[in-house]
Amino acid sequence: MRTLDQPMRVLVVDDEPLARRGVIRRLAEHPDVIVVGEAEDSETARMQLTQLAPDLVFMDIEMPGISGLDVLRDVARDDRPLIVFLTAYEQFALGAFEVSALDYLLKPVDDLRFDEALSRSRQMLAQRRLARNLTQAPPENKAPFPDRFMVREGNRSVFVSAGEIEWVEAMGDYAGLHVKGKAYLLRETVHNLLEKLDPSRFVRIHRSTIVRVDLIADIKTLTNKDSLLRLLDGTPLRVSRSYSEALRDVLRSQR
Structure with a gap:
């Protein structure tokens, strides 16, 4: 698989500290990934989405107050990062795809499914960066x-x-x-x-x-x-x- 030219910047959002640590621990096994932040509630997640501009977000759907789905619905579609939702309930999958989520993982998270979601994220991020570069690069540099x-x-x-x-x-x-x-x-x-x-x-x-x-x-x-x-x-x-x-x-x- 082609590696990314730049590391993939990841934000982890979950109100359960144990769940956040589990995702961060798995991400630490991948040298092309950098965890740029973590959030335990929706308001912090909103702020970090704007400030950190991550490439990929692992987002819990059910959190106190505003749900993870609503956090992403408030972000313009073209400005949304890649999204992998975390949920304990499969019925939330439909809502996840309404906000163009790349994938959703059922808790407790299976290691193989986690790696599949991360691999898919790499592919999509590479495509995004390529499409962006094509619109910015002068013709002679192609x-x-x-x-x-x-x-x-x-x-x-x-x-x-x-x-x-x-x-x-x-x-x-x-x-x-x-x-x-x-x-x-x-x-x-x-x-x-x-x-x-x-x-x-x-x-x-x-x-x-x-x-x-x-x-x-x-x-x-x-x-x-x-x-x-x-x-x-x-x-x-x-x-x-x-x-x-x-x-x-x-x-x-x-x-």
């Missing part, structure tokens, strides 16, 4: 990307222009490049291919799918918090909730 890829077609090799690729799907050890109704096999994983595609034009929407941004016709949210994306030619593609925030960031940067 890294060059391949103009075309050599693929197999029968017993011969042909070239596919990067600008003609409509979407990409994982096909075992290959990436399937979809171009004008045809699929060409490139001996490359989707993960590695993403590194070679211009991130202002292509975005990952699922662990096995990449799509060209300018071909997106519409996006519909599904009941399980995944989304269904439709391309201009009518092709339907599923957007995993794990990649929804990154997709929104790229679309906002293009607006």
Whole structure:
């Protein structure tokens, strides 16, 4: 996995000291993470969100007074950090996704689920920083990307222009490049291919799918918090909730 250029700055909010210490202890095992603050109530959390501007917040939902959900609802959507909610009750999950939470963890927190949430946060933060840098960096500073890829077609090799690729799907050890109704096999994983595609034009929407941004016709949210994306030619593609925030960031940067 690509590491972050800068440490991930984390704020931990929970009214239970033992729960806060448990999260901080787990975060201490990751050298690319810095805990910039902790809060035991909603008012302190509000103040630290403004003062510290963390990249990621582990936020308890149920706290005395104002809930963690209400704290985040008061923050403008574009200004919200990545959010992982902590809760003892699964019924709060729907409210968590209403404020675009990246994940929610049930107490007592499972170590594996915690690491999954942190890994997902790294991916989303990397996408956010990349999208932000693309809007700020002058054109001459942008890294060059391949103009075309050599693929197999029968017993011969042909070239596919990067600008003609409509979407990409994982096909075992290959990436399937979809171009004008045809699929060409490139001996490359989707993960590695993403590194070679211009991130202002292509975005990952699922662990096995990449799509060209300018071909997106519409996006519909599904009941399980995944989304269904439709391309201009009518092709339907599923957007995993794990990649929804990154997709929104790229679309906002293009607006």
